[in-house]
Amino acid sequence: MRNLPIDCLRTFLTVAEVKGFTQAGQILGRTQPAVSLQIKKLENLIGAQLMVRGGSRVDLTPSGERLLDYARQILALNDGAL
Numbered sequence: 001m002r003n004l005p006i007d008c009l010r011t012f013l014t015v016a017e018v019k020g021f022t023q024a025g026q027i028l029g030r031t032q033p034a035v036s037l038q039i040k041k042l043e044n045l046i047g048a049q050l051m052v053r054g055g056s057r058v059d060l061t062p063s064g065e066r067l068l069d070y071a072r073q074i075l076a077l078n079d080g081a082l
Helices: 006-018 021-028 032-046 062-081
Strands: 051-054 057-060
Touching (some): 006 057, 006 062, 021 032, 057 062
16 A cells, blocks of 8 residues: 555544545545545545445545554544644
C-alpha cells in the first residue's frame, strides 16, 4: 500500500465522525464534491470501499471501521509532532 495522505485521513475521520459529506466539508472548509473526491482517492489507495452512502447519512463499511482507529492514531501522532 502506498503512503496515505494526511489530508485524506483527516477528511475520512471527519466524515466518519459527523456521518456526512456536506457537514464534513463545512468543518474542513471544503466543498462536498472535494470531500467526496478525497474519500474516493483514499478508497482507491486502499483498494476497498470505506463508506456506504445512503441518503444524507454515511456509514462505515468493515474496512472503514478498521481504518478508523488507525486514522485516529496517525492523526494524533501527526498533530502531536506539529
